[in-house]
Amino acid sequence: MQQSTRPSAEERRFLAAYDPSRYERPSVTVDVVLLTVRGTEVHVLLGQRVNHPARGTWGLPGGFVQPDESLDEAAARVLADKAGLRGIFTEQLYTFGSPARDPRTRVISVAYYALVDADTLADAVGGARKDHHVVARVVVPWGGEAGGPVNALDAEGRPLPLAFDHADIIGTAIRRLRGKVGYAPLGFELLPDAFTLRDLRLIHEAILQRPLNKDSFRRHVLGQGLVAPTGARATGVGHRPPELYRFATR
Amino acid sequence: MQQSTRPSAEERRFLAAYDPSRYERPSVTVDVVLLTVRGTEVHVLLGQRVNHPARGTWGLPGGFVQPDESLDEAAARVLADKAGLRGIFTEQLYTFGSPARDPRTRVISVAYYALVDADTLADAVGGARKDHHVVARVVVPWGGEAGGPVNALDAEGRPLPLAFDHADIIGTAIRRLRGKVGYAPLGFELLPDAFTLRDLRLIHEAILQRPLNKDSFRRHVLGQGLVAPTGARATGVGHRPPELYRFATR
DNA sequence: ATAATAGTGTCTCTCAGACACTATACC
DNA sequence: GGTATAGTGTCTGAGAGACACTATTAT
Numbered sequence: 001m002q003q004s005t006r007p008s009a010e011e012r013r014f015l016a017a018y019d020p021s022r023y024e025r026p027s028v029t030v031d032v033v034l035l036t037v038r039g040t041e042v043h044v045l046l047g048q049r050v051n052h053p054a055r056g057t058w059g060l061p062g063g064f065v066q067p068d069e070s071l072d073e074a075a076a077r078v079l080a081d082k083a084g085l086r087g088i089f090t091e092q093l094y095t096f097g098s099p100a101r102d103p104r105t106r107v108i109s110v111a112y113y114a115l116v117d118a119d120t121l122a123d124a125v126g127g128a129r130k131d132h133h134v135v136a137r138v139v140v141p142w143g144g145e146a147g148g149p150v151n152a153l154d155a156e157g158r159p160l161p162l163a164f165d166h167a168d169i170i171g172t173a174i175r176r177l178r179g180k181v182g183y184a185p186l187g188f189e190l191l192p193d194a195f196t197l198r199d200l201r202l203i204h205e206a207i208l209q210r211p212l213n214k215d216s217f218r219r220h221v222l223g224q225g226l227v228a229p230t231g232a233r234a235t236g237v238g239h240r241p242p243e244l245y246r247f248a249t250r
Numbered sequence: 251m252q253q254s255t256r257p258s259a260e261e262r263r264f265l266a267a268y269d270p271s272r273y274e275r276p277s278v279t280v281d282v283v284l285l286t287v288r289g290t291e292v293h294v295l296l297g298q299r300v301n302h303p304a305r306g307t308w309g310l311p312g313g314f315v316q317p318d319e320s321l322d323e324a325a326a327r328v329l330a331d332k333a334g335l336r337g338i339f340t341e342q343l344y345t346f347g348s349p350a351r352d353p354r355t356r357v358i359s360v361a362y363y364a365l366v367d368a369d370t371l372a373d374a375v376g377g378a379r380k381d382h383h384v385v386a387r388v389v390v391p392w393g394g395e396a397g398g399p400v401n402a403l404d405a406e407g408r409p410l411p412l413a414f415d416h417a418d419i420i421g422t423a424i425r426r427l428r429g430k431v432g433y434a435p436l437g438f439e440l441l442p443d444a445f446t447l448r449d450l451r452l453i454h455e456a457i458l459q460r461p462l463n464k465d466s467f468r469r470h471v472l473g474q475g476l477v478a479p480t481g482a483r484a485t486g487v488g489h490r491p492p493e494l495y496r497f498a499t500r
Numbered sequence: 501a502t503a504a505t506a507g508t509g510t511c512t513c514t515c516a517g518a519c520a521c522t523a524t525a526c527c
Numbered sequence: 528g529g530t531a532t533a534g535t536g537t538c539t540g541a542g543a544g545a546c547a548c549t550a551t552t553a554t
Contacts, residue, residue, distance in 0.1 A: 095321060215544075238554070463517055469515085489532040491525055492533055
């Protein structure tokens, strides 16, 4: 980011006299849509609200932006505190600021989305956080990149009521993911270090919720040079063992 | 947006006792990157700052988000107040929240970008706002969608110093525009109601800063069904008069 | 051997790029 | 007529989809 020029003496006097309390200020939070893929379905980490407002409903991990941290840092802090995850792919998504979206007061939420492979998420959530956190299945009631709110289901398929506008926020994350997965190397964020091309294709199919051509997918991925063979092969698969690949940083 | 469920009596008591002043809150502004294309170059509306901080530098039109308005409404209000424009294409861009980006206090800026044709912008800026506003040429020192800050030049080609992190914000708008212009009908927002296919192609070339294949562009645009011929033709062009088209809302 | 998927080879269809050619205004 | 751009037709190469065929392991 570009640094502004050094303030003059006159500007320093102005700044010293500046009173920020003259303006009514909203609260600003960061909410993180932490997504993974289990089997053929996208899942999201939700926490059950133990306090009002909307107590008992399920919401995204989030927190107020602290005075000394950037928005990216706030998102990383939320991920570390609430999910025990560090260093995973995280990107700003959209900022939600409808005046009535939180009944407490004016709360503007800068939403982020993050991607992690299912095993790492299971390990992270399996600890002390188990009680009030769930990795919920996301049901997307629209195709392509139409957009709109989504539904969340628990492991038994029961719907989980979502807090505030979090159904919209998750829907926005799904739309972003669908839009980017075709040309950006996002699938690797959802897989362990070594994976087969079939694994990668199933990730894409789970995100897009439509079948992809096996041959074209293979050609496309190999042609992009985004993956490199490890030399190893998967074992115990009951058929010809596939090559294991890793993400190639070009 | 989805409405949250009706609060219970207990929840209403909680909300009545809630004290928002317990948390330190940042200021939140909306800044608008109002873009247009003049000739072969992208331009942006800038205003000269008459007050500190960064007095004399050039900044995007912006304003504090009011307690009763959404972010979209704040962006529309800024466009109406500072540029006299209503009903033009506007979309949320990105939220900038580095702690030191504004020397006054913590200011988080929700950036929007808006598109308008050059004639409409010239009419809107030609009035009383003339003194402290300029439609500056944007010089992009990176190709494709690499991203990064940009430079702004006045009509004589002199660089205009940009306030705060506005060079980054404009750069983010350029990158978004380059990314979307290939598949979304954005070019029409930058043209008057009737235009030739050559006009539309020149708009795309100005945004992408690279030449486009004339034949493919024509086939692509006509094949998409996004334009419809008006039946009229341009006159006084010194060569075969081209068909005039309009944007076709499918 | 059978089942199941990996991986290769090839054909076709679509589309972008390139180019040639004709059309038509203003000078 | 000359010039400049509009607009059409056609060829070619790249890539996606489809499909046939071979490869290889667990059972």
